[in-house]
Amino acid sequence: MGTRPAAESPRPVVPPTSRPSPWRRAGRGARTVYRVLRTNPLSLAGFILVVLLAVAAVVIYVDPGVLPYPALAIFTGPPKSAPTWGHPFGTDELGRDIFSNVLAALPVDLAIGVTISGAALLIGGSLGLLAGYYNRPRSAGAVASTVILRLTDLFLSFPSLILALAFTVALGRGVVQVVVAVLITWWPYYVRLVRGEVLAVKNQPYIYAARAAGVREGRIVLRHVLRNVLEPLVVYFTLDIGTVIVTFSTVAFVTGALPYPTAPPVEWGSMIATYYDVAASLPWTVVFPGLAILVTVLSFSLLGDGLRDLLDPRSRRVIAQTGASVPPPTAGPARDDRPVAPPATGAPP
Amino acid sequence: MAASEPSVPLVETVHLRMWFPLPRSLREQLRHRPRRSIHAVDDVSLTIRRGETLALIGESGSGKTTFGWVVARLHDPTGGTLRFDGEDVTRLSGESLRLWRRRVQIVFQDPVGSLDPRLKVWQIVGEPLRAQFGERPPLVGPAGRRFVRRVVRSRSVLRPLGELWRAAVAYMRERPPAPPGAHAATVREAVRRLLPEVGLPADCLDQYPHEFSGGGRQRLSLARALIVNPSLVVLDEPTSALDVSVQAQVLNRLVELQRERGLTYLLITHNVAVVRYIADRVAVLYLGQLIELGPAAEVLAHPIHPYTKALLAAVPVPDVKRRHTRYRIRGDVPSLIDPAPGCRFAPRCPFVEARCRASDPPLEAVRGSDERRVACWRAAEIGSVAPSELLEMVREPARASAP
Numbered sequence: 001m002g003t004r005p006a007a008e009s010p011r012p013v014v015p016p017t018s019r020p021s022p023w024r025r026a027g028r029g030a031r032t033v034y035r036v037l038r039t040n041p042l043s044l045a046g047f048i049l050v051v052l053l054a055v056a057a058v059v060i061y062v063d064p065g066v067l068p069y070p071a072l073a074i075f076t077g078p079p080k081s082a083p084t085w086g087h088p089f090g091t092d093e094l095g096r097d098i099f100s101n102v103l104a105a106l107p108v109d110l111a112i113g114v115t116i117s118g119a120a121l122l123i124g125g126s127l128g129l130l131a132g133y134y135n136r137p138r139s140a141g142a143v144a145s146t147v148i149l150r151l152t153d154l155f156l157s158f159p160s161l162i163l164a165l166a167f168t169v170a171l172g173r174g175v176v177q178v179v180v181a182v183l184i185t186w187w188p189y190y191v192r193l194v195r196g197e198v199l200a201v202k203n204q205p206y207i208y209a210a211r212a213a214g215v216r217e218g219r220i221v222l223r224h225v226l227r228n229v230l231e232p233l234v235v236y237f238t239l240d241i242g243t244v245i246v247t248f249s250t251v252a253f254v255t256g257a258l259p260y261p262t263a264p265p266v267e268w269g270s271m272i273a274t275y276y277d278v279a280a281s282l283p284w285t286v287v288f289p290g291l292a293i294l295v296t297v298l299s300f301s302l303l304g305d306g307l308r309d310l311l312d313p314r315s316r317r318v319i320a321q322t323g324a325s326v327p328p329p330t331a332g333p334a335r336d337d338r339p340v341a342p343p344a345t346g347a348p349p
Numbered sequence: 350m351a352a353s354e355p356s357v358p359l360v361e362t363v364h365l366r367m368w369f370p371l372p373r374s375l376r377e378q379l380r381h382r383p384r385r386s387i388h389a390v391d392d393v394s395l396t397i398r399r400g401e402t403l404a405l406i407g408e409s410g411s412g413k414t415t416f417g418w419v420v421a422r423l424h425d426p427t428g429g430t431l432r433f434d435g436e437d438v439t440r441l442s443g444e445s446l447r448l449w450r451r452r453v454q455i456v457f458q459d460p461v462g463s464l465d466p467r468l469k470v471w472q473i474v475g476e477p478l479r480a481q482f483g484e485r486p487p488l489v490g491p492a493g494r495r496f497v498r499r500v501v502r503s504r505s506v507l508r509p510l511g512e513l514w515r516a517a518v519a520y521m522r523e524r525p526p527a528p529p530g531a532h533a534a535t536v537r538e539a540v541r542r543l544l545p546e547v548g549l550p551a552d553c554l555d556q557y558p559h560e561f562s563g564g565g566r567q568r569l570s571l572a573r574a575l576i577v578n579p580s581l582v583v584l585d586e587p588t589s590a591l592d593v594s595v596q597a598q599v600l601n602r603l604v605e606l607q608r609e610r611g612l613t614y615l616l617i618t619h620n621v622a623v624v625r626y627i628a629d630r631v632a633v634l635y636l637g638q639l640i641e642l643g644p645a646a647e648v649l650a651h652p653i654h655p656y657t658k659a660l661l662a663a664v665p666v667p668d669v670k671r672r673h674t675r676y677r678i679r680g681d682v683p684s685l686i687d688p689a690p691g692c693r694f695a696p697r698c699p700f701v702e703a704r705c706r707a708s709d710p711p712l713e714a715v716r717g718s719d720e721r722r723v724a725c726w727r728a729a730e731i732g733s734v735a736p737s738e739l740l741e742m743v744r745e746p747a748r749a750s751a752p
Contacts, residue, residue: 137372205463212421213477213573214450216484227467 036310043306049299057107064104069097071104071266083284090284092275098285102292105266109296112175112248112267113241116183121237123183124190127152129229131191132198133221149195152188160185164251173257175267182248193236197229204228231311238304242297249293268293357435358396359581359613360420365393365429367412367419367637371686387685389415391637392429394712397581402607402614404628404645406621406660410685412637413617414458417583420615421455422446434580451481454574458586460566464558471554474543474569475536477577483530496520539576546609547572548602564595568602575606583615588623600627621664625649630720633657636685636693639712643721653715653723653732655739656694662736692726699739700731 037044059066069076075095083090089098131148134141167181202225210220249269252258258270268289275285367390373382390412397403405413418424420431422438431439441449457463464473499516529535541551547568558566567587574582588596604627607614616628624631628645633654641654652658683696691706698705704726715721715728
């Protein structure tokens with residue numbers, strides 16, 4: 001009885017155990033991140049690019065003075081100029097500097113991408129968690145999850161781009177309107193994704209183990225279900241930011257909801273829409289905003305692939321120790337919870 | 350309370366029943382067909398005494414695991430009574446069920462799946478400790494009541510958001526302090542002290558379960574079950590996923606732990622060798638029904654029920670002469686969906702008679718032994734038939750005789 005872990009009355013607080021200081025741990029964590037990312041140069045490139053883009057976006061947002069010319073300023077140089085040293089991306093027919101405008105659009109597009117994906121993640125993710133976890137037959141949760149799923153199906157039955165265009169036309173011009181329109185078509189994918197993952201996780205034996213331990217349901221959801229669903233979710237979210245930017249730009253391009261030279265927030269899709277007519281004679285006016293979209297989307301995609309390795313403790317530990325690239329782990333733990341019982345062998349000593 | 354009275358069995362089940370309803374098709378619903386169910390556990394009455402190891406054996410699908418899960422209240426029984434320490438816990442629910450769980454812990458069959466791959470050792474093993482002794486009571490006490498009253502009084506959530514915030518701050522300040530079990534240091538220390546007891550090094554607190562071998566994971570599972578100091582441990586096939594040598598180690602550890610801590614085991618297994626090794630008593634389940642019960646040594650030496658005989662005859666014996674034998678029980682396990690009346694074993698039984706198909710045999714005491722019970726109409730006649738007589742020499746085809 002003496003050395004037993006005090007179950008009935010745990011002792012107040014035991015002298016600090018051998019946990020390293022938070023700083024030490026943060027340093028070790030950063031090193032692990034670097035080691036894992038190093039094994040895959042592409043995801044390292046994606047990681048660096050995303051960091052660069054984010055830093056640049058913050059700098060440009062905080063101090064627009066860093067731009068060579070103010071956004072939308074006309075006659076900053078000769079009109080219709082091809083790329084030169086003074087105007088690396090060229091100028092349009094009114095002498096606007098394309099380089100400055102592409103840079104000025106960076107914080108806008110990044111913010112839009114993160115906002116729409118983030119809101120879709122929160123809305124769709126929580127609905128998906130609800131629909132996946134609380135669906136015991138003939139309970140209130142089952143009714144709620146049926147409603148959620150049918151609503152999701154309703155939205156998914158339309159082609160999402162067409163639906164987004166329709167909502168944009170209905171809501172009118174403006175950034176907020178387009179964001180809402182895209183968001184309306186965006187959350188159902190997260191419901192599907194999260195629900196599927198939750199269904200796979202919720203019948204894992206460790207969920208029953210937690211229940212047998214007396215963990216409250218809410219805590220099981222947060223600590224076990226959400227945590228095991230988070231990895232594919234974060235990966236999907238990262239990849240999704242790029243897709244959102246493309247979709248947003250497409251919607252802005254097709255509907256002209258953000259008339260580029262007149263309305264202040266400069267955005268890549270609306271730039272391309274504006275210069276579409278002169279693209280044949282002034283190709284640099286559409287090529288560079290398009291390249292900006294490409295680079296942004298690509299860096300988020302590469303980062304997403306790298307995160308997949310990083311977030312899995314199994315591959316993380318192996319890579320960090322050996323420095324070797326491992327084959328991607330099979331998605332999640334094995335699904336069969338009842339292996340075929342071996343025949344009765346086993347003669348005990 | 351009748352607790353700790355030695356005469357009261359630790360666990361007592363009375364006509365315990367666990368039926369899983371099957372979904373009805375639309376056609377069946379329209380025709381008002383009754384809902385059919387899988388009778389996983391059907392009318393099982395048995396007791397588990399303090400400090401003993403009761404083994405539950407039977408082939409796959411006999412309801413062993415379901416019975417163990419019902420005893421641990423991971424399933425809500427469809428009918429019957431489950432008594433624990435003399436208390437009726439059949440309908441226990443909510444917070445009282447959650448707190449009761451510290452007295453019954455379960456070691457799951459699958460050592461890989463039953464450990465959350467994202468948590469570290471100390472979090473996994475310490476989880477029951479945290480859940481049982483580290484949770485603050487939710488919104489109770491004067492602070493909680495005041496918080497709820499303030500929120501309710503503010504009616505709307507949006508307008509008096511500031512009021513809500515102030516109420517929340519007041520609650521956080523006034524609520525009862527976190528119990529010691531909530532502190533990571535306490536939990537880590539408890540886990541560190543427990544790990545050597547199950548045969549793991551104490552310095553693996555920050556490792557992940559995938560870094561352990563199968564035996565190591567099963568030991569983690571065991572440590573998790575033991576950390577809240579339970580009275581009963583349900584061992585659901587604790588060794589079936591392990592190598593033979595590791596099986597022996599784990600079993601020895603289990604026996605020692607039982608002796609040190611006065612644990613009671615409900616051991617679910619299909620491995621007769623394991624039963625012979627550590628069980629005090631054995632209960633044989635067939636299609637959800639208890640068909641034979643008694644001291645392990647007696648049941649294994651002189652099985653009475655034809656199914657028990659068949660089960661024992663199927664255990665491979667290292668004997669060259671018996672290489673080409675197989676036992677006479679043919680056919681598959683019948684369906685558990687709304688089984689027909691009569692002895693469940695009748696379709697496969699070599700000793701079957703008309704009355705076996707007509708009505709269920711009751712579980713009755715065996716003459717000459719006050720400990721044994723058997724559910725067979727012909728128990729008195731066939732009781733002395735040895736399991737080996739069920740074997741018949743069969744000339745196997747040449748291809749089957751390859752090793």
